[in-house]
Amino acid sequence: MGKTIRIDAKGVHYTPLNIMLREAVADGVKEIILDNVLGQRFIGNGLRGDDVSIKINGVAGGDLAMFMSGPEIIVNGNCDHAPGNTMDSGRIIIHGSAGDATAHSMRGGEVYVRDNIGYRGGIHMKEYQEKRPVLVVGGTARAFLGEYMAGGLLIVLGLNSLFPVNERGVGSGIHGGKIILRGDIDESKLGIGAKKEKLKVEDLEEIRPYIKKFSKYFGLNSEELLKSEFTKIIPASSRPFANKYCWE
């Protein structure tokens, strides 16, 4: 069992807060609990550590865990914009909602959001070899979901609402990865370059482990969830811009 420490973040600026986090991790602390977090940005920014767990009690500010490589962050509250931004590996579990550009340009790891996310969720997520980012949203997403997506897996469950996403620009410019929606989406909401398909058995198998984790984190029944109807959004072409240019 590793060491645990508790930090009262009340009134602490993000730079000293991050210094405390780094020092604790360097010191071999495995579990860090941050109490009274109130909008401090950049928590866990660029932090390394594969078996480190950070609990945030409160509301995390923007760019939570940006460039993070390894740790797990559990937020008991909401997050401001872009949690998981350009994240490399690790996990974020948000017991609440998250703002715009959640998982922006994420390169690896997993982000689970219990409730809703803002605009541009999962925008420009990308994958390379074993690094494949996953974003699972329990509630709903706003417009431009998965825009420019180049890789990874984005799941929106739309629990407690009619549609998982009911705004325009879903997957515009998508050229890799896939978006899985529980329920359906009107074709008119898809962006240029995105196409809708029925879910295949292998897609269901692919999402199963993440739905299971999601259900475990937030106390839901994964088998019930997996019985739902799903829709898949994938690139119409891996080269969305191939026919746009000619040479001088």
Next chain:
Amino acid sequence: MTIGSTPVKFKITIDNEQCMLCERCIENCSYGVFRREGQKIIPDSRKCTACHRCMAMCPRDAITMQEKPNDYRSHPVWTREAREAIYNQAKTGRIILSGMGNAADYPIIFDRLVLDACQVTNPSIDPLREPMELRTYIGKKPRRVKVSKKGSGDYNLETKLAPNLKLETPIMIGHMSYGAISLNAQLSMAKAVSEVGTFMGTGEGGLHKDLYPYQNNMIVQVASGRFGVDINYLERGAAIEIKVGQGAKPGIGGHLPGEKVSEDVSKTRMIPLHSDAISPAPHHDIYSIEDLAQLVRSLKEATEWKKPVFVKIAAVHHAPAIAAGIARSSADAVVVDGFRGGTGAAPRVFRDNVGIPIEAAVAAVDEKLRDQGVRNEISVIASGGIRDSADLTKTIALGADAVYIGTAALVAMGCRVCGSCYRGLCPWGIATQRQDLVDRLNPDEASHNVANLINGWTLELAELMGAAGINSIESLRGNRDRLRGYMLDEGIMKVLDVKMVGA
């Protein structure tokens, strides 16, 4: 065939009296211009891009090239370029892509600015005899410093200084990514800047492991595609640059076609082999000046405030106001890239029509920052069409701390500015990923050429400063009194804040 073929752009002629049939032209031309038929080399001029590789390698000077061998009926409005673009788009219905910088015939302000020199009073300084202080520090400077007196009578500096880059000469090489250019081209420049004591940019293509030995002289870039960006990359760089815009194509992103994403490029960018690398037009986590400040601070926070962070913008109409916003964002330097900045590929309509010249942009940015009382706190780096030490000197006198060169460094490695970078067949081994072509560029040799260029300009800069009675780069920076406008209109001179010749 409504339109038929348009006239060839270049005509290649072989002097058969001189030609010794060595076939070096055939070997060297990656565009396939030359073939041998019996005892003759036959050129296919239509394939020629005017890269000069054949001529440079011909041992007998047997090849001549003529530009535009066929005339159109001349017309001042319907130029050859206008007509050929219409033929192209009438055939394809697409956006025309082009390479290199702005090719439109705008007047060059640099060429209408002259420098000053001392005569009799305020004597000139001989850089051979007197030290010339060209060392330049790029980064945040404190508004004021606090010192305390030690018991011994010495002083302690109590203000914590922000990290700065130390340049031995105010010339850096701008960002050209691995993917847009070859690894050997990047290696050549990296060796050169390490040797000279200055810096170069990685571009948005990650940092190849072969460049790690030179990482202390490399500025890593974070652009809208975030390719190759992770915490290790950020920590390796001497500084980090957020690329918001580029002078050659302000307002739009970039698309590296899948063909150029070779195995090594894919590894360095961290994207799958042969997939398109698409950098969106905006950073999708920056939709406001506050968001930009957030990214600047996020990068600083991730690297524990040990790295200077630059923000690069294209020179556009409101560049000064944007620069003022950047100055308040914790950024250490603002990079302004003028509309003559180069590129591997940009829509022609952007390259030739969007943005403003660096001369006006840097003067306006410098003035705005001074007006707001923050110029002393942030560095200004200018780029986009700086061709020689005169342009360099004038840019500093207009208010820059240092410049980025791009095209000039490539020309030092053999580039002939043929502007076909987007074809990926660069016979000089610069703008290509084809291994046999890349191998033509020897980093050990080419690095000397690049270092020579920087050293030559540095010597000239020192001479120009000495002649003007200036022995420190700080005294040249923003020193408009050392410039005069020659045949510039009053409006431009007001923007540049220079007087006219004779005044």
